[in-house]
Amino acid sequence: MQVPPFWRNVATVVTGAVGAQALPLLAAPLLTRLCSPGELGAYSVWLGIVAISAIGATLRMEAAMILDHEPERQRACFRVVFYSATVTAVAVTVLAAGACLVGFGPACSLPWSSLLTIGIATWLTACMQTTLAYATSHNAFGKAARAKVTTAATIVGTQLALLYAGLGGAGLVAGHVIGSAVGFATARMLLHPPAAPIGWLPDAEQRAHLMRHHKFWRYSLPSNLLNGAVSQLPLFLIGMRHGVLAAGLYALTQRVLSAPISLIASSILEVFKRESVREFEEHGNCTRTYIKTFKALMVLGAGPALVLLLFAPHLFAWVFGESWRASGELAQLMAPLFLLNFIASPLSYVFFVAGRQKADLLWQVTLFCLTLGAFLAPGSIEQNVLWYVIGYSCLYLVYLHMSWQCSRNVMAAA
Known part of the structure; x- marks a missing residue:
């Protein structure tokens, strides 16, 4: 076959x-x-x-x-x-x-x-x-x-x-x-x-x-700058509020969680780019490619997310040393967000394909404000991370709905 x-x-x-x-x-x-x-x-x-x-x-x-x-x-x-x-x-x-x-x-x-x-x-x-x-x-x-x-x-x-x-x-x-x-x-x-x-x-x-290509630097650039800032903002704020040791623990958590996204999700993204552009040019939408990619990402991401949710502290202590167990505890809190990020990141390219960069920018502004609020709120690092995960996960559900609408080419043009 x-x-x-x-x-x-x-x-x-x-x-x-x-x-x-x-x-x-x-x-x-x-x-x-x-x-x-x-x-x-x-x-x-x-x-x-x-x-x-x-x-x-x-x-x-x-x-x-x-x-x-x-x-x-x-x-x-x-x-x-x-x-x-x-x-x-x-x-x-x-x-x-x-x-x-x-x-x-x-x-x-x-x-x-x-x-x-x-x-x-x-x-x-x-x-x-x-x-x-x-x-x-x-x-x-x-x-x-x-x-x-x-x-x-x-x-x-x-x-x-x-x-x-x-x-x-x-x-x-x-x-x-x-x-x-x-x-x-x-x-x-x-x-x-x-x-x-x-x-x-x-x-x-x-x-x-x-x-x-003015839409890329007019809308996609600020959107991606915000997205990049959001991904690094927790590390900066944790370092300022909780010290360099806490920043290092979070850095390892972030590094481990981002690896499958860089490994598999970004690889699927490279193919999704070509397939979605081709289907959009031929049919005016890319729903078939979107659905196929969504299912693949869900299947591939569910297993690692479940392992993190159940065993992250023990795995981190065993692999990286007992002094890094706290990193595993943060990874356990972030397991649901990891799964949503794994699915949504590659599918976000559909905003570019459909020319809806402005909608993506508005979502990124909301996410930036949420991140600031979560990590500036009083509490321990674990509490800050938990609020961040809850808010970010809710926004990701909205983001997935928006990207699906873009794949159908039914959202208002930017």
């Missing part, structure tokens, strides 16, 4: 993603024994800043890469992203250094080695995301998978070596930057994307591309 193209492509992406995500997971028990919760917390804060900055650096133009198949337009997309990423990298480096020099508390808590590498890490992340989007637009899932595995292997290997050498938190940051650079170079060699020279100012080609 012949396997449908959708599942063949999913299998290809998952195969590469397994290597890319399994390596950090396998290395996590070693990392937690070579670094303290405080060092992991500081590295996670740095990584969160890089992740948010990279979203702004792309202007969300990498999402438009899937819609534009012409070589000239894809070249213009690379030129826009390379320009915006360069400007953003310089700006965040200057801002980070300046914040430390004027005595801004959160910036002063990070070493200079971290502050001065935020820009280059942002540039590498933004350019890598765009190159992988180019691979998706050409169905080059195998080559993209190899680039991801190379990135993960280099990051993990370098971090472990530098931690063993006694560099501590600085080794985590340096290993990430080195691995990202090697991964980006590998992706460029494997995929051969178009050259993208830039100048001091955007030229007519770049400005035309920005206007053609």
